Amino acid sequence: xxxxxxxxxxxxxLKILLRRLFIAVLFFCSIFFxxxxxxxxxxxxxxxxxxxxxxGPIMQVVEYPARILHRxxxxxxxxxxxxxxxxxxxxxNKQMLILQNxxxxxxxxxQLLSRLLxxxxxxxxxxxxxxxxxxxxxxxxHILFVYIGDEDVKKGQIVLGEESVIGRVDTVxxxxxxxxxxxxxxxxxxxxxxxxxxxxxxxxxxxEMPSLIFTRSTADIQEGDVIVTSxxxxxxxxxxxxxxxxxxxxxxxxxxxxxxxxxxxYVRIVDYGLSTEQVKIFDGSxxxxxxxx
Amino acid sequence: MKDxxxxxxxLFWLHGIPLWTTLLLMFLCLIPSDLVGISRFCPTVGLICxxxxxxxxxxxxxxxxxxxxxxxxxxxxxxxxxxxxxxxxLMVFAIQWxxxxxxxxxxxxxxxxxxxxxxxxxVLKWLLLSIYYNLLISPNEIMFNYLATVMFYPLIxxxxxxxxxxxxxxxxxx
Numbered sequence: 001x002x003x004x005x006x007x008x009x010x011x012x013x014l015k016i017l018l019r020r021l022f023i024a025v026l027f028f029c030s031i032f033f034x035x036x037x038x039x040x041x042x043x044x045x046x047x048x049x050x051x052x053x054x055x056g057p058i059m060q061v062v063e064y065p066a067r068i069l070h071r072x073x074x075x076x077x078x079x080x081x082x083x084x085x086x087x088x089x090x091x092x093n094k095q096m097l098i099l100q101n102x103x104x105x106x107x108x109x110x111q112l113l114s115r116l117l118x119x120x121x122x123x124x125x126x127x128x129x130x131x132x133x134x135x136x137x138x139x140x141x142h143i144l145f146v147y148i149g150d151e152d153v154k155k156g157q158i159v160l161g162e163e164s165v166i167g168r169v170d171t172v173x174x175x176x177x178x179x180x181x182x183x184x185x186x187x188x189x190x191x192x193x194x195x196x197x198x199x200x201x202x203x204x205x206x207x208e209m210p211s212l213i214f215t216r217s218t219a220d221i222q223e224g225d226v227i228v229t230s231x232x233x234x235x236x237x238x239x240x241x242x243x244x245x246x247x248x249x250x251x252x253x254x255x256x257x258x259x260x261x262x263x264x265x266y267v268r269i270v271d272y273g274l275s276t277e278q279v280k281i282f283d284g285s286x287x288x289x290x291x292x293x
Numbered sequence: 294m295k296d297x298x299x300x301x302x303x304l305f306w307l308h309g310i311p312l313w314t315t316l317l318l319m320f321l322c323l324i325p326s327d328l329v330g331i332s333r334f335c336p337t338v339g340l341i342c343x344x345x346x347x348x349x350x351x352x353x354x355x356x357x358x359x360x361x362x363x364x365x366x367x368x369x370x371x372x373x374x375x376x377x378x379x380x381x382x383l384m385v386f387a388i389q390w391x392x393x394x395x396x397x398x399x400x401x402x403x404x405x406x407x408x409x410x411x412x413x414x415x416v417l418k419w420l421l422l423s424i425y426y427n428l429l430i431s432p433n434e435i436m437f438n439y440l441a442t443v444m445f446y447p448l449i450x451x452x453x454x455x456x457x458x459x460x461x462x463x464x465x466x467x
Contacts, residue, residue, distance in 0.1 A: 023356050027382060030363070033375025038425070044374045051368035055320075062320045134323035134369075140422060140435070141370035145323070170371070184371055185426055207431050265325070 049173040052145075056176030059134040059145055125237075127160075127270040128153065130177070140206060142184040143170070146267060148177050153269055156235060160268040161259030164241045165189070165229060169269060179267070182242060182257060183210050190232035191242060196220045199230055202242060202255060209246060212253035223248055227255050237272050307461050311354040314456045315342035315362050318449065323369060336445035337438065339366045339381065340414060344407050345453050347385045348392050350460070359385045376421055380414050387413070400447075408443045415439040 036044050078085075113119075130153075134145035144159075144167070159167045159179050167181040180186050187204035191212070198219035204210045215221065225245045231238030247254035306313075318338045339362045346354035363378030370377070387410055395403060419435050 026356050026360050027379070030360070030375045030378035030382060033367075033378065034373055034421075034425070035375075037373035037375060047374060048368055051365075055365070055369065058320055059323055062317075063324055066324045132325045134320075135325045136323065136370045140418065140430075140438070141372055143371045144325075178371075180371055185422075185428070185430065186371055205428070205431060207434055 045171070048171050048178075052171055052173040052176050052178055056133070056145065056147070056174060059176075060147060063133045125270050125272045127268045129266050130269055131266055132264065133176075142181040142204065142206060143167075144179040144181065144261075144267070146177050146179055146269075147175060148172070148269065149175050151269075152271075153177055154271070158236055158240070158270045158272065160240075160270055161257075161261065161264050164243070164258035165236065166257065166259050166261055166264070166267065168235075177269070181261060183208060183261075189236060189242070190230045191227050192230040192238075193219070193221055193245070194226040194228050194241075195222075196225070199232070200253075202227060209254040209256050210243075212245070212255055215253065217251075221245060221248065221253060304461060307459065308353045310456055310459055311342070311346040311350055311453070312358045312361060314453055315339060315346070315358075316365060318342060318452065319362075319365060319369065336442040336449065337366075338445075338449050339363070339377070340384065340411060340442060341407070341446055341449040342453060343381050343384055344388065344410065345450050347388050348396065348403065349457075351389070351392060353460075356382060356385060372422070373425055376418065376425070380418055380421075383417070384410060384414055400450075404443075404446055407446055411439060411442060415442075 033044065128148065128151045130146040130148045130151075132144050133147050136143045136145075146159075153169055153172050155169055155172060157169045158165060159169060165182060167179045167184070167187065169177050170180040170186075171178040182189060182202060182204055183206065184204045185206045187202075187210070189202045190199070191202045192199050196219065198215055198221060200212045200215035200219075202210050203213045212221070212227065223245050227242050227244060229236040229238055229240040229242065241258055243255040243257040245253060246256035315338070322335045322338050343354075343359050343362055347359065359381045360378055363381035364374075366372070366377035366381065367374045391406065395406060415435055415438070419430055419432060423430050
């Protein structure tokens with residue numbers, strides 16, 4: 001009887017010890033993961049891809065009822081505004097017709113001048129439209145999850161909102177992709193000021209307005225200047241609009257994005273045919289730019 | 294034998310209610326803001342749920358559940374893998390001692406303790422990420438996120454209390 005109770009106590013003590021050891025292992029794992037993330041290892045990339053494969057369908061299911069409710073609300077709201085909208089659209093249409101004529105004449109003029117200069121136009125970009133299924137609302141991160149279906153999307157491809165750059169593809173797994181927004185701390189894009197061609201890097205800092213860094217102190221930058229991609233590094237083609245300078249304070253230049261990300265339902269993922277090598281250089285990652293599907 | 298397995302399976306799902314609820318709430322917070330009409334005003338629900346369940350039902354919401362929640366917090370964001378896992382587990386560790394004293398305390402006291410522990414967690418996260426990125430992250434955004442998390446605490450807890458009644462009766466110790 002005594003031996004049995006001693007054995008029982010020993011077993012209990014062993015259980016407690018094992019439990020503590022297990023907790024220590026869990027703590028160790030978390031620290032190990034952080035250290036592993038600093039070197040951008042294939043293991044963390046693989047874990048992220050596997051997690052995206054699992055969470056993608058769940059996010060889509062969760063988003064679906066919200067989407068239906070939103071559509072119903074928008075439908076009823078639109079009906080209530082149909083008369084006013086119609087009047088506005090008619091006025092807008094008149095102006096658009098005038099603009100269309102101007103555009104046609106400019107197009108013809110452009111073709112003539114291109115022929116004169118023997119200009120070779122750049123290859124046309126392919127794009128796909130993808131639906132946003134989730135959005136990280138944590139202030140520490142600015143990312144989107146999009147449904148890409150069976151389309152061929154690669155890591156590093158550009159993501160456009162309405163007409164401006166909003167981010168780049170970070171992870172592709174199955175039918176889902178994770179998009180890092182320009183406002184995220186992980187986003188660094190080479191840009192130029194459209195007016196003065198002053199170069200810099202648009203760096204996300206997890207605020208609503210990314211900062212323009214590495215610009216010359218003598219650079220002529222004013223509030224309202226449009227910021228476009230510079231094409232340096234080969235990741236983004238040159239001339240894509242991103243935002244405009246909205247705040248100039250000492251050496252701090254804040255840029256407001258042109259696209260209102262909170263109102264975008266669909267995004268365009270553009271393939272400019274950039275080589276995976278260029279993507280690798282820009283990303284600084286050791287893994288292949290083409291993600292496994 | 295069949296009944297025994299069935300019972301075990303049933304208990305597994307029932308004991309997992311805190312974890313399933315937490316994960317579901319985390320996914321609901323990911324609904325695009327164009328649908329809910331608010332922009333980036335979402336609390337860190339994972340933190341609230343981990344605090345609540347590890348305080349109230351520590352026997353079914355321990356370190357493994359906290360690890361799982363932290364893991365999903367990491368993969369559903371662009372944070373480096375492991376940061377949220379570490380923070381959430383530290384939170385559970387920090388709660389262990391006061392849990393036995395404050396389990397039966399009033400709601401406002403528990404809320405206040407969450408505000409204090411939450412502040413510690415957010416500051417630690419800010420420090421960790423600043424070190425990781427080698428950049429001083431703006432504290433304003435983090436404070437905003439912290440305040441939203443503290444403000445939304447009663448609402449998230451109310452949902453969790455609602456889920457509590459689905460837990461097996463014999464294990465409820467309140």
